[in-house]
Amino acid sequence: MAAASGPQGDQLQLEATSESCWQLWQAVRAKRPLVHCITNFVSMDIMANVLLAAGCSPAMAHSLDEVESFVTISSALLVNMGTLSSDWVAAKKLAAKKAVELGKPWVLDPVGCGATPVRTASCLDLLACRPTVVRGNASEVLALAGAAGSSGVKGVDSTAASGDAVEAAKSLASKHGCVVAVSGEVDYVTDGQALVAVRNGSPLLTLITAAGCSLTALIAAFLVVAPGQPLMATSHALAVFGLAAEEGLQLAPRPGPGSLRVALLDCLHLMERAAVVEGARIEVVS
Template sequence: MDNPEEWRQQAWAHLTKLRQECPLVQCITNFVSMDLMANVLLSAGASPAMVHSIDEIPEFTPKVHALCINVGTLTPDWLPAMKVAAETANKERKPWVLDPVAAGASSFRLKACLELLGMKPSVVRGNGSEILALVKGSVDPNSKGVDSRHESIDVVEAAKSLAQLSGSVVAVSGAVDVVTDGQQAVGIRNGVAMLQKITATGCSVSALVAAFVAIDPLHLVEATASALSLFGVASEIGMDMAKGPASLRMHLIDSLYGLDQGTVFNRVKITKL
């Protein structure tokens, strides 16, 4: 799609379908993000399931519509469950999203992220530094953990390379969110800087991406771009009412729940790069 108006129509169509179908999204995620991630999914119209026990996964994961794996508070005990869930999702042909949180922060974390990347996620969503760590396959000695040292727009070529190597759609969060399948790339110019002051907003948008690819698994770039843009629009509306990070968190959830067609058509900003 070349026309911004078409992207707005697509975003509204995705949100409408999400609300109608209420996809079940399994989230194997970190302790910090569970609450906000679940509330973002609920407010958008999806159904969250925070199921991470390896004993439940073989029976439960086949029932879900999408899976989101987030390595934020990674431990050796959780990694096998993540791998079994990814294997199950692939076997059942369910889309899944990998969020490689702080991938370059330690050897253990990087190795785990690369192993999960090798299991063919539908979408990989991270910040610029996380995407670069996966491309280079090396620990960053200057890593600031979950904080990115690289602007999304500066790693477009790296994101394209990762998409080509992995076969996954790659989404890079930043001042301009970037989504690429290795060939085309689109930019999303929605969002507010204060999201960086609220923990787990990145994790939550990864879960939202999972929900959107659940309802349109054949158009991963478009579904991912819609999720990122609508989350950004909700943050912009929330920022108009917020006094700081805590109130933005509340208004973000309310605004996502209340998105209507007029707002989506007026505010979604998705263009080809």
């Protein structure tokens, strides 16, 4: 945790501490919010397990017939664009609109935005549904912001550094009135004015499929306990997930992606105050 003095950083200066990170997570664990996830097939197992381990309750439902009902009984919504069948995209739009109607926070994960024309178009459709937060890697955010074409995206992995997408993220956030998070070696979070850097995590996370997807679901949970403070909630969720990876790597018998996945889940369940307060590295850059 570092102090900061940017012009828009005053409120954050008070709030974005490693102590507030722990307290917000405890609020999540205490409330155990139901997070409705409409996500891709690859991510379902690990996403549900990450939410459970972190103290939340997942609901993975995508049928057009019941997504509105699930938004109604849930505290937050996660929409992930990995699976793009037409009925899924329709269900995502329906759910997002319901969330906005009910005043519930929802997070968009524009998986692979820029990789194919239909994917970019679908992501833009969902962006128009006014997400509270958008979380992607640098290539996805660049593509979504229109700052890059599809050239920078190789499948669903990022080929640009997170810092390269900061200006695109700010522009996207300002234009659409949302918070945008760019994942990478350093994670950046912005509401279009303030910029927060989170320096937790491990490069090995990129070798666990859907780790980023799961992180986005965790952001949705944190939004529930910090109404009106999406910048803080997002930064803190990023720090918690990154910390669990750092601690997981220390506990894992080998620095491999199989062991890290197991230990990450354990640490999300077991992590205590000292590890968070001493380890969270959230800096208000400006």
